[in-house]
Amino acid sequence: MVVVSVGSNMGFFKVSAIIVSALIVLTVGMSIAMLIIVTTQGGSPSVQEMCDDMPGMCIDPNNPNPTGAPTSKGTYAPPTATQSQQTSQPLTTSNPNTNNAPYQIHSSPGYDWIAKHYLTSVNFSADPCEDFFAYACGQWPSQHTPPQGSESDWTEYSLVSRTVSEAIQDAIESVDLSTASDGIVKTRHFYDTCLNSDDIEAAKGTKLGSLLHTGVPEDPSLPGFPNNTGRWALIDKDYADSASPSIESQIARLKSEFGIDTYFLAYALQYDLNSAETILWLTPTMLPLGMGMFTQGYYLKDKYQKVRDAYSQLQKDTGTLLARDSGFGVANLDVNDLKNLLQLEINIANLTYHYSFDIEMTKPSEHITRMRRSMVDPESNDDSGNNDLWDLPTIKTKIPNFNWDDYLKNLVSADLWQRISVNNEKLIWIDFPEYFNDVEKLIKATPARDVRNYNIWRLVKYSLPYMSTEYRTALGKFNNAMYGGMKATTAAQKNTCLSYIKGNYEMPNLSFATAEAMIRKGYFPVDAKKKATDIVATVKSGLLELIKNSAWMDDKTKAAALTKAGKMDAIVAYPEWVLNTTAQALYYNDLQTPKASFISLNLMLRGWAVRKQLSAIGIPVDRGEFIGTPVATDAWYSQSTNALTVPLGELQAPFFGMDFPAAVNYGGAGAVFGHEMSHGFDQTGRQFDAYGNETDWWSPASEKAFDEHCVCISDQFSNYCYNTTDAGEVCINGNNTINENIADLAGLKAAFTAYKAQDAANYRLAAAPMWNDDQLFFLSFASFWCGVESDAAIVNQVETDVHSTPKYRVIGTLRNVPEFAKTWQCGAKAYMNPSDRCTIW
Template sequence: MPPSVPIVIIGANEKSSSPCFNGPPSDVVADGGGVSYKAGKKPLQTLTRIAQRTSCLVRLLLLAILLLLVLVSVLLAVIIRIDNSREKYPFGGPAISDVRPGLPPVTENPITTKKPEIKTCTSKGCVRAATNLLNAMNQSADPCSNFFEFACGSWNHLHPIPDDMASYGTFAFAREQVRLQLRVLLESNEISPSKSINMARTAYRICMNTHQLDQLHSSLLLTAVDELGGWPMLSGKEARSDFDLKEGNEKSHEFLTELLASSRKHYGTDIFFQIYVYADAKNTSRNTIFVDQGSLSLGRGSKDYYLNETMFSTQINAYKKFIKAGMKILASDAKITRDDEQMVTELEEMVKFEIEIAKIIVPEDDRRNNTRMYNKKSISELYGLLPQIDWLKYFTTIAPENMTDYFTNETQVIVTEIEYLKHAAELLSQSDARTIRNYALWRVAQSTMKFLDERFENIKQDLMRVITGQQMRSPRWKECTQVPATFLPLAAGAIYTREHFQLSDKYQAMEMIQNLRQSFGELVHENDWMDATTKEVAIEKAGKMINNIGYPEEILNNTQLDEKYERLTLAPQDTYFTLMKKAVLWMQEKEFFKLEKPFDKTEFDVSPAVVNAFYSPEKNAITFPAGILQPPFFSGEYPKVVNYGAIGAVIGHEITHGFDDQGSQYDKDGNLQNWWNEDSLNGFNTRKSCIVEQYGNYAVPHTSLRVNGKLTQGENIADNGGVKEAFRAYQKYIKSNGPEDRLPGLQEYTNEQIFFLSYAHFWCGHKKDAAAIQQVLTDEHSPELFRVIGVLSNLEEFSKAYDCPANSPLNPSKKCRVW
C-alpha cells in the first residue's frame, strides 16, 4: 500500500499509514526518490501569461463545444428515427388510407408515439467528465472481453510514456498537476507570516541551487566518510584492526555500534536492521520501539534481483556499474589513486555480502501475519539475538540527549523478525571486517548521493534505465518540489490547500464516506458466511473509523502550523547536504519524543499535497489528502456517477482495508487481537484464498512473470470490496434523489455503465517492461490491468450492466467474493 515518496527514509517500515495506490516506481536507491515527470518545452511563466491572455477564448471555445455536442446529439436522434422509419417503410410511410380505409390517400408519414427522450446533462462538470471518458475509450473493443482496453485503449495509445518516466497513467497525470501547482507556489517571492511556509520555500530553493552543488562536488560526503571512520574500498587503507567481528571482542562490537548509530542519527540510514517508533499494536494507547529486519540497496522487496542470477543478471550488473562509477567520482574528488582491479575485487566481495543479506531477509509476502511479527522483548534480550551490537549504547546514541534516561536494559521493544536477527548475527560473525565496513559506508553514500551534484544523478539514471526503463532524468524542479513535501509535509500541504482545495469538496467527500460505510454494513449483513456476533463487531469497527479528509485544520492557522516545526531551522545559506542532515536529525528527534506521549490516532501524518490514499490499522483511520480529491478522480461539479465510480471506489477501498487479510487482524480500537468467530474466520480464509488463486493466475504482459497473489491479496480484497460498496452507494443515491441525466456524447451508455467506465478510467495507463517486472517483484499492488478486469470479472453488477454473456472473460462462472 506505498506512501508519498520520501527523500530520506527514517524508520523505513514505519506503519503510520499504508498507502493504497501504486506510487511512482521506486528509484531503487535507499533515498527512496521516485519517478518524476516531463517538463513542458516553455517556461512556466510563459505558459501562465499565455493562459491569462487566452482564458476568455477558452471559455468561449468550451461554450461552443458544449452547444455543438447538444446539436450533434439532436441530429443523431433525428437520423436514427429517419433510418428506423426507412427500414420499416423503405419507400416512405404508408398512406393513411392503407391503414384506415375510406380516407383519401395522403403522402405524410403517420403520427407515431414518441419514445421517451433521453435527458442529457450539459453542465460544465458533465462536459468535462464526459470528455475525459470519451478521450480514453476504445469503443471498438469488447467490454466483456477486455474492459481495460475498452475504457483505456485510446488513453494509453495517445499518451506514450515520457522519457523521464517508467510508467504513465491518469494517476501519474494527477501527480504531475500537483507538482506543477506546488512549483508555482514554492517559486513565489511572497514572504509568509508563517515561518514554516517560508522554510518550505527555502528548502525548494536550496535544492534548486545547482551552482552551489557544482562548487561543492562531493566534499561534504567525503567529510562524512572520514567522520564515520573511513571507507577502505575508497581509500585503499586497511579497516580498523580491532573491527573484527569474527573474534567477538567487545571493542569490535563498540566500533560497529558506533558506525551504525552515527549512520542512522546523522544520515537517516539504517544498516542491517531498521528502527522506528509507532503504536504498540496490542495496546495502541502508547507508542513503542520496533526493531525490524534490514533492507537492500535496490529497495524494499527486491531480494529476487539478488537471488535469481539467471533472470536478473542484467540488473545486478547495472547495480555493480553504478557502485563503481560512484566510487570513481569520489576517488577523483578526494584525489585518491586507487588500483582499479583491487577496487573491483572489493566491490564484488561487497555485492556477494549483500546477496547473503538478501538470502536471510523474509519475503514481503510472508510478512502478512502481524501476530507472528509481534514479539515483545527487553533491550537486554536483544543481545542474545544480535550480540555484535551494544544495544543500549545504540539507542542512547540515536535518541535525543534529554531522552537517554528513557533507555535501560529493561526497556521494552517489539521485534518483528526474530530469525532474521539471528541469521544476521551469524552472517556478521562469518564475514570479513573490511567487507562489512565497505558495505556500511556504501549504504550511507548511496542514500546521500542525491544531495550532491548532477554527476551522481547521471550515474543513477544509468541504473534506472535498466531497473525501470526510464530513459532520461527528470527536470530538477520535479525532485525539488518533493523536498518540502517530505521534510515539511504540513507546511507544503498548507501552501497547496490554501490555494487549490475547496472546503465544499471536503464536505462532499465526507458525505460519500458515510454512504460507503452504510453500503459496507449492508454487505456484511447480507453475507451468509459470518455469524451474527462477528457481523456486529465488523459493522461497529467500520462505524468507528476515523476520517482524515483533505488536510488537518491546524495548517490553516499559522501559529499552530509553526508549532509543528519549532525545533527545525533552515537557512537560505544552507547547502542541500546540510539541509538533509538538519531535517534527518529533527525528524528523528520528533520520532523519539513520541515515546513520551500517547499514540495520537487522529494525527494527519502525511502531506495534504500527496496524490494517494491511506488506511492505518492501528488507528483504524482512513486518510484522503487534498491531492487526490481532484479531477479526473473527483470534482464537486462532476455528476455523482463519475465521482462514485472513481473516488467512491477509492473510499470503499480504504474502508475495506480494515477487513482485508491484514486489517482484519485489528479491532475497532486498532489493537491487534482476534475478534472473529472460528467459523466466520474459516469462511473469510476460504474467500481470501479464492482471491489469491485468481490473481496468482494472471500473467503479466511482456514478461515471464505472474502476479504474486499472496503479496497482493490485501489490495485486491480492498479493490473488490471498494467497487461493490461504491456501486451500491450510488444506487442508493439514485433511489433517494432520482436518476441523473446522461453524459453528453455518451448518451447510449446507461449511468450504471458509466460508473464502471469511471472506475476503470482511474487506472488508465501503461509502463515499461522493466517497470512491470519491478512492480511484480516489489509492489503489493496488482498491475493496473488486473485492478480493472480482476475486480469487474467478480461483479454480477458489471456483467448485468454490460449484458456480458455467461462464461465470457469478464463474466466467468467462478467468481471470488470476500465482501
C-alpha cells in the same frame, strides 16, 4: 426530441430511423464538442479532427452499427446517444444498454471536463465485455506521451501527481515570504537550494566527499562523522579498520542523524496488543535495500543477473566519481572491494527474504498466528516470532552479542534512553529475535572494511538523486536496467525538488507547509474537504450494508465486524493545524535552515524526520494524527488506529471533483475510500479489533469461510499473466497481492452500494451522453489505472509490489462484480461476466 422504436421489427423504417438518428447525433454532438474545444483551445477543429479526437461520435450513415457492435458472441454493442444538446426535457434512447429510463443532459465545466477526459481515453473499438481495461484505457497511451525518463511506467496516477506538483510549484514560488508561516519559509529555503542547479553542478560530489572523509559538516548545525566513521574504504586509500566507535553506534547514527537504515528497520509504531501505546519497532520485514523495498528477488534470482551487474556498475561509477571529488585523484577501485560490497548486500537480502516475503507479504495471517503461538508457548520456534515488549535486560539476554547500549543511546533521545536504560521500561518490540542473532553473526563474520563499504554506500545511494548530472546519469543507467523502457537521463531538477518538498509516508517532512501553501493559493477549497468527508460517510454506510447482508458470517462475528466498521475513523485531505501558524511553528521549531549545499540539507532533513518520528515512543497516541503527507497522490489504512487517511493529493480530477457527477466521484474517490476501509477486513486487518488491538474476534466457522473466499481470489489472480521479453511468462502472485485485491473488490462494492443509495438527479454528460450513470461509475474506477508499462516495469511490480498490475486491478476486480456485467449488458459467455466469481461480501 427524437424517439426511436425499440420493437422487434427490423424492417426498412427502423433502419431509416437509426440512420437519421445517427446523423442527428453526429451533427449535434459535433456542434457541442466544437463549442467546448473552441472555448478551451481557442479554435475550431475540422470534422476529421473531431472524429479523430472523439471516436464513437462519428457514425457512418451507411453502417448504422459503429465499430464495436455485437461480435459473433453477441456480447455487446456500445451505447450511442439519440440527442446530445443541453435540454431540460427527458429523452429516451434506442440502445438497450442505457436502461431506457428517461434522463436529462447536463453541461457544466466539471461535466464537460470529465466527458472530454473519457472520450480521449476510451477505445470504442474494444469490447468492454471482453476487456474493460482495453475499452476504458485503450486510447490513453496515444493521448499521454510519457515525459523523458518515465517511459517505462506512466499512468493516470502519474499525471495526477504531476498536476499536484504543478500546483505546489505555483503556490510555493508565488508565496509572500514576509507574511508566510514559519513552515513555508523553511520549506522555501530547502526548495530554493534544491533548485540551484548551478551550485549543484559546480560542487559535483565535493560536499559529500568532504563530509565523509573529513567528518566536518558545512555548518555547525549539521551532522558530521566523528572519529573518521564516514570514510569510504572503497575510495579512501588511507582507510584503516578501527574498532572504535562500535559498529552498533555507527548503525544507530546513520539512522538518527542521516535517516539511513542498513540491517533492520527502526520505527515508532503503535503496539499491536495495546494500540494506545507507541513503541520502538525493530524489524527485518520492512528493511529497504539498496535497490528498494521488497527487492530481494533481484539480488537472489538468476534471471536478474543483468540487474545485479548494472547495480555493481553503479557502485563502481559512483565510487570513481566520488574518489575524484574527494581529492583522491583517478580511482583504481579494488575489484574485490566491489565484489564484496555487492555480496554483503546479497547476504542481507538472503537473510531478510524469508521475513519480508514468506511472512510479511505472502502469509500475513500466518505471521500473526505464529506470533500468538509464541506468546502461549515461549519455546515455540515458529519463525522465532515474538509479540512481547522487552526491557533492555531482556533484550541483552535474548540477543547477547549485539551491543544494545551503544545502539540505543545513539538512536533515541537522551530522555528516552533514560527510560530504557535506567527505568527499564518495556518499550521495544523485536519481532524476530533470531534474525538479529543471524545478522549479528553476519556482521562479525564480514571484514570490517566490507561492512564500512556497505554502510557508507547506503548513504551515498540515497544521495544520488540530489547530486550533479554525472551522478544522476549513472543512477539513470541502473534504473534503465531495472525498470526498462527509459533513457538513461536525469529528471528535471524542478521535478526532483517538487517531489522532495512533497515528502512521503515515512518522512512527510515539509509536506505540511506545502499543503498550507496549496490551500491558501486556492488549489484545494475548504468545501472540497467537507464534500469528500460526506462521501466517506456514505461509503461507510455502504460497507455496513454489505456486512449486514453477508451470508457466510455468523451473527457474533458479524456484530463485531459491524462494530469495527462503525468505529472506523476517516482522516480526510489535511490536518487542520497546517492552517494554524502557531501550531505549525511548533512543528517546525527545531528544524534548522543553515546556508549549505542541498546534499547536506537533504541528509540533515532525513535525520530530523527520523528523530521527530521516534519522539512519539512512550507518549499517548493521538488517534486523529495525520500520519504521512497530505499532498500525496495516495491513500492508506492504519490497522492500529482503525482509520483511513485520504490526502488532498488523492482528491483530484479525474478521481474527484466538486462539479463532477456523483457516479464519477463514487467510482473514483468513493472506491478509494471503500478500498482503504476494506483493509480493515483483509487477511491482516481482520486480526485487529475496532480499537486497533490485535484480537481474535472471529468464530472458527467464519474464519474458515473467509479463508475460502481468499483462496478463490488468490487463485484467480495467480492466473493473470504476461509474456515478457526477458523474463518470459510472468504471473501475478495471488498470495502477495491478496490484501490489495480484497480491498479493491470489497471497496468497489461498498462504493457502488453507497452510490446507488444516493437520491441524485439522473443527468448525463452533455458532451458524452452515450454513457449512463452506472457506466460512468465503472469508467471512473477504471480511469485510475490507465497507463503504459514496459515489460521490465511489469516484472518489477510483480516481483516487489503487493498490488496487482493496473490492467488486472481493473479486469480482475470487475469480473467479480455482477453489477458491472449487468450495467454493460454483457452476455453469458463474455469474459467479463464469468459464472465462477469470487467475492468477500
